[in-house]
Amino acid sequence: MSLKAFAAKIFANRIAKKTNKWVNRPVHTQQKVFNELIAKGKRTLFGKDHRFETITSHQDFVERVPIRDYEELKGYVQQIIEGKTDVLWPGKPIYFAKTSGTTSGAKYIPITKPSIKNQVEASRNAILSYIHETGNADFVDGRMIFLQGSPELEEKNGIKLGRLSGISAHYVPNYLQKNRLPSWETNCIEDWETKVDKIVEETENENMTVIAGIPSWVQMYFEKLNAKTGKKVGELFKEFQLFIYGGVNYEPYRAKFENLIGRKVDSIELFPASEGFFAYQNSQKEKGMLLLLDAGIFYEFVRADEFFDEQPKRLTIADVELDVDYAMVISTNAGLWAYNLGDTVRFISKDPYKIVVSGRIKHFISAFGEHVIAKEVEEALRLAVKQTDALVNEFTVAPQTDPKDGELPYHEWFIEFEREPSDPEKFAVLMEESMKQQNSYYFDLIAGNILQPLKIRSIRTNGFQDYMKSIGKLGGQNKVQRLANDRKVADGLHPFKIS
Numbered sequence: 001m002s003l004k005a006f007a008a009k010i011f012a013n014r015i016a017k018k019t020n021k022w023v024n025r026p027v028h029t030q031q032k033v034f035n036e037l038i039a040k041g042k043r044t045l046f047g048k049d050h051r052f053e054t055i056t057s058h059q060d061f062v063e064r065v066p067i068r069d070y071e072e073l074k075g076y077v078q079q080i081i082e083g084k085t086d087v088l089w090p091g092k093p094i095y096f097a098k099t100s101g102t103t104s105g106a107k108y109i110p111i112t113k114p115s116i117k118n119q120v121e122a123s124r125n126a127i128l129s130y131i132h133e134t135g136n137a138d139f140v141d142g143r144m145i146f147l148q149g150s151p152e153l154e155e156k157n158g159i160k161l162g163r164l165s166g167i168s169a170h171y172v173p174n175y176l177q178k179n180r181l182p183s184w185e186t187n188c189i190e191d192w193e194t195k196v197d198k199i200v201e202e203t204e205n206e207n208m209t210v211i212a213g214i215p216s217w218v219q220m221y222f223e224k225l226n227a228k229t230g231k232k233v234g235e236l237f238k239e240f241q242l243f244i245y246g247g248v249n250y251e252p253y254r255a256k257f258e259n260l261i262g263r264k265v266d267s268i269e270l271f272p273a274s275e276g277f278f279a280y281q282n283s284q285k286e287k288g289m290l291l292l293l294d295a296g297i298f299y300e301f302v303r304a305d306e307f308f309d310e311q312p313k314r315l316t317i318a319d320v321e322l323d324v325d326y327a328m329v330i331s332t333n334a335g336l337w338a339y340n341l342g343d344t345v346r347f348i349s350k351d352p353y354k355i356v357v358s359g360r361i362k363h364f365i366s367a368f369g370e371h372v373i374a375k376e377v378e379e380a381l382r383l384a385v386k387q388t389d390a391l392v393n394e395f396t397v398a399p400q401t402d403p404k405d406g407e408l409p410y411h412e413w414f415i416e417f418e419r420e421p422s423d424p425e426k427f428a429v430l431m432e433e434s435m436k437q438q439n440s441y442y443f444d445l446i447a448g449n450i451l452q453p454l455k456i457r458s459i460r461t462n463g464f465q466d467y468m469k470s471i472g473k474l475g476g477q478n479k480v481q482r483l484a485n486d487r488k489v490a491d492g493l494h495p496f497k498i499s
Contacts, residue, residue, distance in 0.1 A: 005137040012131040019125065022294040023352045027318045034058065034298045037331055045087045046076055046337060061338070062314050067302070067329055069340045070107050076335075077108055083157040088335025096156065097164045097274035099440075106440070108156075109274040111167065115334035118295040119277045120171045126268055126280035129290075130242070133283060134266070139241045142209025145181045145199070146172075147217050150188050164274045181206065192217075192448030200224045208237040212244035215257070216368040216450050222260040232262030246270035247369045271357060275341060276332050279355055288354035293317065296333035301326035304344050307361055314338075322347050327361045365411065365483050367399035368450055370441040372411070374482045380434035381415075384427050391418035394464035397483040398490035400455075408452040411435075414493050416459040428456055463496030 022029040038055050041047035050064045070077075073088075080087045081096075093110035111119075131137045148165035155161060169187060172180055182199045189195040199221060211218060222233050229236055243257070243265050250257075250269065258264055271279040271289055276297050279289035291299070299317060304325040306312045320326065325344045331337050345355040365372040377397050385392055393416040400412045413431070421427035432453045436443040445451040464480055471492065481489050 001138070002141050004140050008128070008131055008137040008140045009135070012128040012137070015125055015128045016132040019129070023290070026293050026353055027316075029293045030298060030317050033294065033296065034061075034331075037296075037298055037333060040090055040333070041335075041337070043086060043090050044335070045079070045084075046335070050337070058314075058316055061331075065331075065338045067300075067312075067314070067338045067340050069342070070109075073336070073339065077110065080110060080159070081108060081156055088337070089333065093159055093334065095153075095167050096159055096161045097167060098161055099163075099274050107274075108161070110334050110336075111164075111274070112334045114296055115276065115332060116167070116171065118292075118297075118333070119168065119272065122272070122277035122280060122292055122295060123168070123270070124173070126244070126270055126282075127242075129280070129282045130266070130268055130284070133285075136241065136266075139209035139239070140179070142179065142239050143181055143203070143206045144179050144210040145203060145208060145212065147196075147199070147211075147213030147221060148187065150190055151184070152188050164272070181208075192444065192450075196221050196224055196448075200228055204229055204236065206237075207239055209239045210242045210244065211240065214247040214369045215245050215250050216445070217448075218243070218245070219256065219260070220448070220450055222257070226260060233260055234262040234265070241265055243267045244270065246272055271355075273341065273343075275336055275339065276330060276334070278328070278330075282354075286349075286354070288348045288356050291317075291353045291355050293353065298331040300329040300331075300338065301345075302329060303327075304361060317353060320347050320350070320353075322350065325358050365397060365399055365485050367401050367485055368409065368445055370439060370445055370451075372397075372435070372439055372442060372483065376435060376438045377413075377483055379438060380431040383434045384421075384430040387430055388421045388423065388427050389419065390421035390427055392416070393418050393461075394459070394480055395482070396464075396480055396489050396493070398487050399485065400487075400490075408449065410452045411454045412490060413454055413456045414459050414490060414497070415456055416461065416464050420458070424456070428454065457493075458498040459493060459496050460498050463493065467493055467496055 038052055038061070042052040055061050055064060076088050080093065085092050088110060089112050093112050095111040095116065096108040097111055099107045099109060146169070148169055149163040151162070151166045151169035153160040153162040153166065182202050186195060186198045186202060189198060204225060225233055225236060234240055240261070245267060246269060250267065266284055269281040269289055271277070277292065277295060278297065279291045281288070282290040300314045301320050302312045302314055304327055307327045314329065315326070323346060325346050328341050328343055328345050330339050330341055332339070340361070342361055344358045344361055346358045348354055348356055381392060381395060384390065395413060395415040397411055397413050399409065401409050403409060435454065436446060446453065468480065484490075
């Protein structure tokens with residue numbers, strides 16, 4: 001065992017003991033985080049607007065601070081962008097994480113010094129947790145690759161701006177810098193296909209032991225390695241031991257990955273976002289991810305089936321139940337207060353508190369990390385109809401993750417036309433361009449040849465109506481689901497297709 005591996009085991013044991021302290025006192029830990037956040041928040045414009053000086057309990061907080069999404073918090077963020085201090089958190093953020101927006105374009109999520117510290121520690125602790133459980137630390141001597149966005153950052157009034165993965169690249173610890181690939185220059189390449197080709201070139205002859213990234217991006221890397229070398233990834237990288245992923249569900253990719261690798265490797269699931277790092281998989285033996293209760297985030301949970309009620313009940317960690325879908329609401333040391341993250345989670349354990357991500361509070365498609373929402377598909381179709389002679393009765397959209405004949409995956413649109421467009425190709429191009437303009441993640445996936453452009457399947461007249469009837473949901477309050485992250489509706493519509 002190398003000195004580095006030995007030191008990693010000692011460090012892992014120390015972090016495990018530290019983690020156990022808050023794991024064993026979950027409610028107390030969350031109360032402590034809550035008190036610290038409110039104490040800091042009193043000094044901010046947001047805190048003054050919401051009378052933080054009078055908040056002494058969670059109930060006080062509920063009464064004074066409504067649940068908000070980004071659009072409703074945007075006015076405060078705009079003041080920070082304009083250069084004001086002490087708006088959402090004391091001082092100014094050190095970064096804005098730029099993400100795909102919904103109704104107002106790009107979102108700028110503030111990241112403060114304490115919040116980035118928590119993000120970095122969570123990433124580190126996920127790996128240390130694996131070392132502590134398995135006793136395996138040999139991989140620290142090999143090469144590690146993190147497929148991520150460009151680390152080059154812009155600046156707005158003294159605040160650096162970029163994607164979270166690019167920001168995170170600036171925080172790789174010194175002891176890993178020599179092990180880390182790709183090179184800084186390669187990481188800065190914007191064109192994804194060019195970047196992956198360069199990564200293949202830099203890594204094919206290296207001793208890769210850890211590979212991390214969103215599954216869809218990593219799959220492309222593996223396929224290119226296979227095409228260039230003619231070898232399975234596990235044969236090429238004989239010491240490859242650990243795959244770290246987040247952003248999308250790995251299960252749909254698992255069989256394909258194991259075929260590309262040629263053998264099984266351990267994996268660690270992470271639950272990071274621009275808004276915070278919420279959980280990581282802490283056991284190879286059990287399902288779920290450990291919810292991080294001591295990481296500068298106070299959690300509230302609203303039952304998903306009650307979320308859109310006028311006054312939904314907001315629960316703390318002490319009140320949640322197992323196997324119930326909850327919308328996760330967060331208040332953080334980056335200045336997000338009662339913020340609707342949009343994700344739904346389900347607790348599978350309360351000793352310790354472990355979750356699985358069960359979906360989004362609204363329908364969406366994110367089979368490849370694209371985070372497409374209903375508004376975006378509706379706007380794309382509206383624009384295409386407006387600029388052509390087509391008329392549409394009904395539609396739905398689903399991902400095609402496993403197309404035949406080696407095609408790239410794509411979004412499949414099932415449309416029942418009242419009047420078919422005279423130029424179907426133009427109609428599809430208009431929708432495709434609208435999707436790329438509205439959603440930067442979708443744009444990147446198309447540009448990076450992870451996805452091919454959308455495809456349209458025409459549904460016969462009354463096809464949607466007949467489909468709804470076939471599943472016992474015709475009439476009443478039943479509505480066709482506009483989009484889904486699975487193919488349940490799509491597969492049900494196949495008997496009613498024209499093309």
